[in-house]
Amino acid sequence: MKKILLPILGITLAAGMVNAKKVLDHSSFDDWKSVRVDRLSNDGRWAAYEVNPQEGNGTLTLRNVKTGKTITIPRGYNPKFTADSRNAVALIKPLFADTRQAKIDKKKDFDMPQDSLAIVDLASGSVTKIANVIRYGIGKEGGEWVAYLSCDTAHITPKALKDKKAGRPLVLRNLRSGESKIVNWVKEFSFSDDGMRIAASLATCGKDSTATDGIGIISLPDTNMFLIDRDKVFYSAPVLNRAGTAVSYVASTDSTETGTRKSVLYLADLGKGGDSFPEPRALCDSRMSVAGADTLFVNQYTVPQFSHDGKRLIAGVARYVAPDDTTIVDFERADLDIWRWDAPYTPPKELKMAEEARKQTFPIVFDLASGQQRFITDNPLVALKPSNRWDGDYVLVKDPSEGIISQQWDYAAPEHLAVYDLRSGKQTDITDAPQEMSDISPCGNYVAWYNDMAYHIYNNATGETVEISDAIPYPTWDEDQDIPMMRQPYGVAGWLDGDKALLVYDRYDIWSVDPTGKTKPVCLTAGEGRKTNRRFRYIKTDSEEISITPGREMLLSVFDYTDKRNGYATMTAGKAAAPDIKVLDTYTFSQLRKAKNANVYAYQRANFNTSPDVWIAQNNNFRNAAKVTDANPQMKDYNWGDAQLVKWYSYSGDLTEGVLYTPENLDKSKKYPMLVVFYERNSEELYRHYTMEPSWSWVNYPFYVSRGYVVFVPDVKYAPGIPGESAYNYICSGVEDLCKKYPWIDRDRIGIDGQSWGGYQTSFLVTRTDMFACAGSGAPVANMTSAFGGIRWGSGESRQAQYECGQSRIGRSLWEAPQLYIANSPVFYADRVNTPLLIMHNDQDGAVPWYQGIEMFMALRRLQKPVWMLQYNGEAHNIRARKNRKDITIRLQQFFDHYLKGAPMPVWMKDGIPATRKGQEMGTELTAE
Secondary structure, X not given: OOEEEOOOOOOOOOOOOOOOOEOOOOOOHHHOEEEEEEEEOOOOOEEEEEEEEOOOOOEEEEEEOOOOOEEEEEOEEEEXXXXXXXXXEEEEOOOHHHHHHHHHOOOOHHHOOOOEEEEEEOOOOOEEEEOOEEEEEEOOOOOOEEEEEEOOOOOOOXXXXXXXXXXXXXXXXXXXXXXXXXXXEEEEEEEOOOOOEEEEEEOOOOOOOOOOOEEEEEEOOOOOEEEEEEOOOEEOOOEEOOOOOEEEEEEEOOXXXXXXXXXXXXXXXXXXXXOOOOOOEEEEOOOOOOOOOOOEEOOOOOOOEEOOOOOEEEEEEEEOOOOOOOOOOHHHOOOOOOOOOOOOOOHHHHHHHHHHHHHOOEEEEEEOOOOOEEEOOOOOOOEEEEOHHHOOOEEEEEEOHHHOHHHHOOOOOEEEEEEEEXXXXXXXXXXXXXXXXXXXXXXXXXXEEEEOOEEEEEEOOOOOEEEOOOOOOOOOEOOOOOOOOOOOEOOEEEEEHHHOOXXXXXXXXXXXXXXXXXXXXXXXXXXXXXXXXXXXXXXXXXXXXXXXXXXXXXXXXXEEOOOOOEEEEEEEOOOOOOOEEEEEEOOEEEEEEEOOOOOEEEEEEEEOOEEEEEEEEEOOOOOOOEEOOOOOHHHHHEOOEEEEEEEEEOOOOOEEEEEXXXXXXXXXXXXXXXXXXXXXXXXXXXXOOOOOOOOOOOOOHHHXXXXXXXXXXXXXXXXXXXXXXXXXXXXXXXXXXXXHHOOOEEEEEEEEEEEOHHHHHHHHHHHHOOOOOEEEEEOOOOOHHHHOOOEEOOOOEEOHHHHHOOOOOOOOOOOOOHHHHHHOOHHHHHHHOOOOEEEEOOOOOOOOOOHHHHHHHHHHHHOOOOEEEEOOOOOOOOOOOHHHHHHHHHHHHHHHHHHHHOOOOEHHHHOOOOHHHEOOEOOOOEEEO
């Protein structure tokens, strides 16, 4: 008689022990919280950070860095400090329970619980809360006003709220006095940088005969709106220049709802004050008059943009698209996609790009002083990179047209580089270079690119090209790269001001390279990285920085290759000297934020057995930084684990590294089951913390370690053409070595789990060895011969490059080396499998075609090998829905517990779930005969 047992949440290893720590189980997930470092005030006196549960209500905290005073805002998020650091503003989410109930009740968007706004006086600590807010804005560099769009029925009728095309009340509130003013029917709005001017587009509800659509300007502190345009059918969001002295927008009298809505580009000169403005002038009618662009139009997708200095305006034009033909009857028209061999893209790729292509425009550049207009290209494949945020005179033109089809199999397919001079309108060809390997210098004096394992520079003024990295005595390319394509560079830190030097990385250090090639490169870190086996990399702490000022302090990240410690260091830009190590410790550091006007930093610090928390360092004193959160105090009550670096020699004799995770209460007199989990190389993440959370697709390390497993994460290095055998070489040699070194590892109870690229190798390894008692394989490629010709449905791209020059590392095409594709495909050797296999492959996987998992399953099913496949409906490559993440976490644990701990088999494994009971029965009950 078959017995059904209750689902087992955990087997307590330390039962009966006095004061034993708890074991992590599925009820533990909801207790764990994450921290988020949001920002620091400009003066460095205040830090904003969040502590959020995985489900439920989080807390935003504003902390005075000097005094430790805190202001907490339950459910707060998206905080901003005013430029003068006197106020903070943030949104407040509705109660989690209220939103959940509204979803259950299937309420419409306008009936759902809405955000609130919190306005904080940092000096007094007072918090003003305003209900029913959609979004808010403040001046970036000044001002004492906040503006927010409201959906409060005190300001707008419920009927108007249902009109999605209509604007909402814009409330202007003075942060000092609390005075407020409401402007109705605002659709979009933006502040000038100084916070003293607002531009808004108005979209009225059809029922309000007293209002009009238009563009309005508000000059603060006067809160009256002045309409500069009105009564047209369509208005885009208006864009102010940084100073707030000019506004640009697109408007149209064309009522067409589909196709091109012929529009006009307007510019209004606002001056510096007042509420009376000259009438906007049309810069560009519905049809262009620029040479070479007479068939292009301003349309509803045109988004104006001012250059950083406001002297130029950039706006897009596009080809005319006819409105949809409303006489077409759907059921009489064929539905099909046409694949053409010489088209730039295949239909799956085109369909993914369709919305982007529909809205694509080609930039025309207006010189606002001279009235000069420049049109660069109408090639939809071309990418433009302006210099100095359009302040510079040169634009880099990247044209992949010639190699567009070869992108199907070559990630580094060349694109043609040219430079366009906005003054003369002349375009000069430069060279061909691999994609994503070129850029224009900040001031526009040079174009730099990487090719043939060297950096090259083109001088826009002289037309000369020089190779600038040949005098660096060490490789500037990734020496560890094992993907069969052009060696990728270590990268660049940026340019010094005035384009004086390009800062280039080698494996360890930072080099200053003269773009003219006249002087030798200088190692700015004085070779300290190479001497100490440490890697130094520049951390950009100012998002608006475009170049690095010589003589100023640069913050660097530090990584020690030997012991995997991480930290921060500083150096002086342009000066060659060993960096000053500020901290180097057995932690990972992340989410670094710096105050704009002070050497105050907020960041996250953690390691495997230390939960991530927020730390604040003042005056660059990272060694004496203060911990300001305790997000997961309950962690100390649980049996967690430890991480250690392990080394061994692969079967090919290569010294290799990995990470071994062991239970906190490890008893070396006992035997422990081991799980092997891997993906490329992870030893550099020795001090990474893994959050206690439901699985995204693979096992959660602390969960299993807490429950008495040892987890081994080996690095894998790959040889071209034999990725499967390479995995065997490194992974299985590592397992053998650990079993010899550590007799407490039970060599008869070893499982393996991998996802995606790891899932493929797991499937391969069970055809190659019987070392593993069971295996989990998520989203695996089972048959490289069929996968080679497939599509990555998430992007619409061909999978051929994945094999020829990508992660799958075959290095040749299917017809050049069919034997390699067969030799590396698990499905061809399914008859050799003796290991129970659990496959997870979801029907909306956009990376690895779902049928790959099916191929492996069907082969093993025919051979009557023990195999299961979990298919989460509507899920992608990795699981996103929390309900499904919780489910797979349970099933993975039950699978491994059964084969590695002797736990009873669950119903879903033994009997399955009938289709007639899908969604009603989960089958996670454990069975016993």
